[in-house]
């Protein structure tokens with residue numbers, strides 16, 4: 488290519504970014520008086536290393552939007568492979584991609600389409616990576632469908648903050664959708680309210696009473712919950728259920744299917760089993776587009792400082808959107824909880840009213856339904872001793888006998904208990920108050 492031709496092609500490349508560059512090349516009505524427009528900010532945007540977690544419905548939108556917003560160094564993590572049912576909204580995937588890893592296919596597609604963007608995929612779990620890995624990013628944008636994964640990354644990022652090192656504070660932008668509803672929020676770990684503080688915004692689905700599952704299932708979901716909660720416990724007690732292990736899901740699916748046939752219930756499928764077990768909610772393409780767009784605009788504003796953004800300093804940090812009943816959106820400041828088990832400095836014990844006559848087992852089961860706890864495999868210790876441990880197996884066996892005991896026989900009124908769950912790197916403290 489001659490020099491002239493190379494220049495023309497360079498110019499035409501630059502022309503594509505004309506309107507974006509304009510925002511970055513002159514002050515606007517909302518820019519800070521100290522803000523300096525021009526090449527350095529364009530440059531720093533393109534160097535800014537961003538991690539996208541999730542390459543599904545929201546993730547496809549987020550990757551596309553960030554690439555078209557001037558970010559050039561993107562990383563993406565997703566452990567899933569492409570299913571034919573994804574194709575209606577996960578537009579970076581084609582029929583020929585079914586069975587391939589989402590992160591890999593999404594990265595290659597966007598790289599091909601937006602020249603100059605580099606996307607590094609990782610096909611695996613966020614839990615595979617350590618603090619050193621997360622430390623390399625300027626910020627993290629999540630498009631996840633699981634509350635568990637959000638809680639894990641949130642606790643990890645809060646734990647990484649070192650007051651002596653401003654670089655250790657990684658803004659977390661989180662998008663989420665559920666049918667026609669969604670939210671975009673920005674978390675500055677330790678400075679703003681965190682995902683754990685906001686957990687009660689995602690109340691767990693109304694739990695089906697155990698007796699319905701055990702005796703008279705009415706819906707295919709009841710049969711899956713039965714396989715999940717009861718059958719697994721009875722037949723595969725020694726194996727820790729891994730929601731991401733296809734063999735485990737297949738086992739649950741076959742159990743649920745058999746039970747559904749016994750009760751003449753139809754509709755149990757593999758993907759429904761996966762959905763129920765992983766608590767996956769239905770997705771609508773347009774809601775994903777709205778929420779992802781809002782997340783990416785916040786990422787752009789945080790990276791460039793062109794405009795005020797959610798979460799800093801001391802401002803609104805949560806945008807909710809609902810299209811359920813007409814259209815409504817509201818942005819507010821969600822306040823930090825002084826007793827948040829993740830971001831509160833003191834990690835105060837939360838007072839909790841309990842019935843002293845209920846058994847330890849009933850108490851632990853109740854934690855799954857408490858909006859601010861939502862723990863499925865809790866282990867518990869009092870100030871004095873281990874009350875119940877899920878792992879390791881010998882400790883489980885030693886403490887199992889306590890499950891049927893009454894709370895009054897295990898702890899005293901006002902005693903503090905500490906609860907842990909293998910899914911989260913944190914500890915919950917409750918002060919048990921007898922009713």
Ligand SMILES: [Zn+2]
Pocket residue numbers: 680681682683684685823824827828829830831
């Ligand atoms: Zn918090």
